[in-house]
Amino acid sequence: MSHPAKEQLKNLPTQGGCRIGVDIGGTFTDIAVDNDGTLFTCKVPTTAGAPEDGVFQGIRHALEETGLAPADFRLVVHGTTLATNALIERKGARTAMLVTEGFRDAVEIAHENRFEQYDIFMDKPPPLVPREFRFEIAERVDARGNVLVQLEEDTLGDVMARLCDHRIESVAIGLMHSYAAPDHERRLAEILAREFPEMWISLSSEVSPEIREYERWSTTAANAYVQPLMARYLGRLSDELHGMGFSCPLCLMTSGGGLTSVETARRFPIRLVESGPAGGVILAARLARECGLRDVLSFDMGGTTAKICLIEDGEPQYSRSFEVARQYRFLKGSGLPLRIPVVEMVEIGAGGGSIARVDAMSRILVGPESAGAAPGPACYAFGGRQPTVTDADVALGRIDPAAFAGGTITLDPGLAAHAIDSVVGSELTLSTTAAAFGISEVVEENMANAARVHAIERGKQTRGRTLVAFGGAAPLHAARLAGKLGIDEVLIPVAAGVGSAIGFLQAPVAYEVVRSRYALLNEGFDPDLLNTLYAEMRREAEEVVASAAPGSELVERRAADMRYTGQGHEITVALPAGPYGNGIRDELVREFGEIYRSTYGRHIPDLDIEVMSWTLRLSAATADPEICPPVPSESTPVEEARRELFDHDEAHMKPVPVYRRDTLAPGDKIAGPAVIVEDGTGTIVLDGFTARINLPGHIVMRREE
Numbered sequence: 001m002s003h004p005a006k007e008q009l010k011n012l013p014t015q016g017g018c019r020i021g022v023d024i025g026g027t028f029t030d031i032a033v034d035n036d037g038t039l040f041t042c043k044v045p046t047t048a049g050a051p052e053d054g055v056f057q058g059i060r061h062a063l064e065e066t067g068l069a070p071a072d073f074r075l076v077v078h079g080t081t082l083a084t085n086a087l088i089e090r091k092g093a094r095t096a097m098l099v100t101e102g103f104r105d106a107v108e109i110a111h112e113n114r115f116e117q118y119d120i121f122m123d124k125p126p127p128l129v130p131r132e133f134r135f136e137i138a139e140r141v142d143a144r145g146n147v148l149v150q151l152e153e154d155t156l157g158d159v160m161a162r163l164c165d166h167r168i169e170s171v172a173i174g175l176m177h178s179y180a181a182p183d184h185e186r187r188l189a190e191i192l193a194r195e196f197p198e199m200w201i202s203l204s205s206e207v208s209p210e211i212r213e214y215e216r217w218s219t220t221a222a223n224a225y226v227q228p229l230m231a232r233y234l235g236r237l238s239d240e241l242h243g244m245g246f247s248c249p250l251c252l253m254t255s256g257g258g259l260t261s262v263e264t265a266r267r268f269p270i271r272l273v274e275s276g277p278a279g280g281v282i283l284a285a286r287l288a289r290e291c292g293l294r295d296v297l298s299f300d301m302g303g304t305t306a307k308i309c310l311i312e313d314g315e316p317q318y319s320r321s322f323e324v325a326r327q328y329r330f331l332k333g334s335g336l337p338l339r340i341p342v343v344e345m346v347e348i349g350a351g352g353g354s355i356a357r358v359d360a361m362s363r364i365l366v367g368p369e370s371a372g373a374a375p376g377p378a379c380y381a382f383g384g385r386q387p388t389v390t391d392a393d394v395a396l397g398r399i400d401p402a403a404f405a406g407g408t409i410t411l412d413p414g415l416a417a418h419a420i421d422s423v424v425g426s427e428l429t430l431s432t433t434a435a436a437f438g439i440s441e442v443v444e445e446n447m448a449n450a451a452r453v454h455a456i457e458r459g460k461q462t463r464g465r466t467l468v469a470f471g472g473a474a475p476l477h478a479a480r481l482a483g484k485l486g487i488d489e490v491l492i493p494v495a496a497g498v499g500s501a502i503g504f505l506q507a508p509v510a511y512e513v514v515r516s517r518y519a520l521l522n523e524g525f526d527p528d529l530l531n532t533l534y535a536e537m538r539r540e541a542e543e544v545v546a547s548a549a550p551g552s553e554l555v556e557r558r559a560a561d562m563r564y565t566g567q568g569h570e571i572t573v574a575l576p577a578g579p580y581g582n583g584i585r586d587e588l589v590r591e592f593g594e595i596y597r598s599t600y601g602r603h604i605p606d607l608d609i610e611v612m613s614w615t616l617r618l619s620a621a622t623a624d625p626e627i628c629p630p631v632p633s634e635s636t637p638v639e640e641a642r643r644e645l646f647d648h649d650e651a652h653m654k655p656v657p658v659y660r661r662d663t664l665a666p667g668d669k670i671a672g673p674a675v676i677v678e679d680g681t682g683t684i685v686l687d688g689f690t691a692r693i694n695l696p697g698h699i700v701m702r703r704e705e
Contacts, residue, residue, distance in 0.1 A: 021033075024079065025302050027302065027373045028045060028373070030042075030497070032504070035072075048373060051233075059244070076246060082233055088324070092128065092229055094133075095169070097172045097220075097221055105131070108126075108131070124334075125325065127218075129225075137155075138155050146181075151188070170202070171202070172225075176213060182206075210339055210515075219338045223269060227266070230269035234262050249261070257281060257507060258509060270340055276500050279500035280503050285311050286625055287468055291491065293314075293491075295465040297465045303373070304370040307345050310460055316343050324336050349370065354366050354388060362427070378415045378419035381412045385419060392420065395417055397653060437651075440480075441648075444484065459599055466487070466489045468493065472680060475683040476684055491698055508619040508620045518610065523608075527581055538556070557617045558576075558577070558616050559572050562588070565609070571592070573591045642658060643656060645684070654673075657670075657675070658676075660678070669692045689703055
């Protein structure tokens with residue numbers, strides 16, 4: 001457990017009272033307490049078998065160190081990987097699926113393509129619901145919502161009996177075109193609830209009311225699969241918090257970058273799968289606005305993975321497509337597709353616990369396998385024998401073995417060196433430091449390549465951006481990564497080691513609603529129907545947001561998924577606020593043409609445009625951060641000590657000054673090479689960079705000419 005870290009954090013949105021953010025990661029569980037702008041943070045090892053144990057351990061430690069009582073808190077915000085882990089490890093509920101007759105195998109047939117074309121041993125991801133638990137229902141609705149075959153309720157007896165025989169805990173209901181006419185799904189749910197009062201039921205018309213049945217049913221099946229597990233976990237969490245004396249609301253961080261209530265999280269737990277990484281992006285976006293940065297690359301590197309996200313004009317990129325539980329980790333198309341609101345980012349197996357090895361071609365490979373919290377890197381002395389990125393960082397002098405995690409975990413550099421030598425050094429005839437540098441270089445190049453590809457796929461570039469680095473391992477590697485990406489400025493926020501937990505405290509309560517309603521813009525477009533649709537969507541979103549943030553001012557954003565007629569994929573176009581008149585058609589055509597041209601370099605004249613789906617995102621308003629002014633003068637801080645640090649240019653260890661971050665003041669300037677240490681992480685200032693503390697206390701590293 002880390003020593004207490006207390007900071008004055010400017011620009012943290014606060015309405016009085018205390019708030020606590022809890023982020024469960026693969027290696028550590030991070031705690032951040034905001035007491036009217038005074039920030040306390042700590043880390044505790046994640047308890048994989050019972051993740052709530054680590055949560056309560058960290059909260060109790062925070063209460064002891066701050067002297068606060070549970071009654072002082074007005075909000076608890078939580079992000080968890082429990083739903084994600086259940087999908088990856090296939091440890092969810094015994095789930096069945098009810099589908100329209102003739103479509104029993106749609107979730108297994110998928111898109112009928114090969115994500116790894118030349119691998120004859122390719123393994124497709126098996127569906128969450130096996131074939132014997134998928135049952136056909138006699139009914140049919142067309143894409144316009146017209147009933148072609150009525151639901152035949154008198155044929156359901158056999159299905160009910162088989163659900164009972166198989167001891168099914170949760171059911172996913174996915175009928176054809178239910179996004180357009182959900183009545184049959186709702187009637188099935190009523191019958192199931194009457195016959196099996198304890199059974200959990202997920203409707204595709206509620207979980208993901210969009211076109212494309214494979215993605216819709218995959219998302220619904222995943223929601224049903226994790227729902228009992230998540231409901232029990234959230235129940236235990238709520239009960240224990242109340243038992244500790246917390247009477248304030250508990251909110252959950254969603255993958256779309258907003259907060260939601262426990263009740264909504266119970267209904268749609270699938271929306272929590274990327275909650276931790278989303279919190280980090282919220283932090284980076286707010287820092288971009290606070291520091292007046294237009295184009296930012298968010299870089300979050302923890303113990304298991306690294307996450308990279310593009311942020312422009314203070315706003316991250318959003319998407320409604322996501323994959324989880326990939327058979328070939330990080331290979332697109334090899335996982336289960338989900339249609340949920342998500343912050344768009346790239347995630348790779350490059351964390352402090354990522355394991356290094358040498359392949360048959362004498363290449364160093366790092367990840368995606370991770371040592372996690374148990375047994376952890378070799379230097380933890382918890383039984384790990386494989387070299388990891390953290391072991392390499394210890395060998396290169398980037399981590400002080402006596403001060404890791406605030407001094408609560410004493411690392412063993414001898415074990416780190418032995419693991420590196422036995423697996424990498426001996427195979428390649430390299431010294432310990434050379435092998436460690438090879439591991440570090442490979443993982444940094446993996447991250448740089450992922451960032452380049454992510455940017456190029458979206459018509460962007462990394463050069464000229466500011467890299468915002470946070471997470472326990474990111475500040476150790478940020479300067480090297482910036483150099484590989486052609487980035488000249490790096491920002492390390494206050495309490496960077498627990499960045500995602502701090503991001504939770506800055507996120508608004510928000511909810512997104514989507515509806516697939518086909519509209520052809522060139523003929524018969526009726527703005528009144530659009531106004532009616534958005535009024536219905538607003539009511540649904542407002543019910544969720546108002547329950548979690550009563551009395552808050554609400555901010556609404558609208559968008560449409562559009563394409564040229566006959567195309568297979570859409571692009572998202574922002575809509576102005578309603579109500580709409582006849583002019584909205586021309587505005588949609590114009591906006592679509594501009595975005596299409598900027599994305600693909602051209603537009604297609606005289607071709608009809610169609611809208612497939614409409615989206616509404618409603619959030620509680622949060623105050624924009626004040627733009628931090630420039631630091632008026634420079635000062636030179638006094639170094640605390642000196643440490644041996646590997647110089648990648650000269651290829652040997654050399655002594656460099658060490659500074660404690662909590663002793664630095666705004667205006668302090670440090671020339672690299674140097675190390676800035678803090679409880680949750682450490683910042684490596686390379687030769688050629690200077691680091692300066694700005695007024696909010698963030699480290700700003702810049703490459704010197």
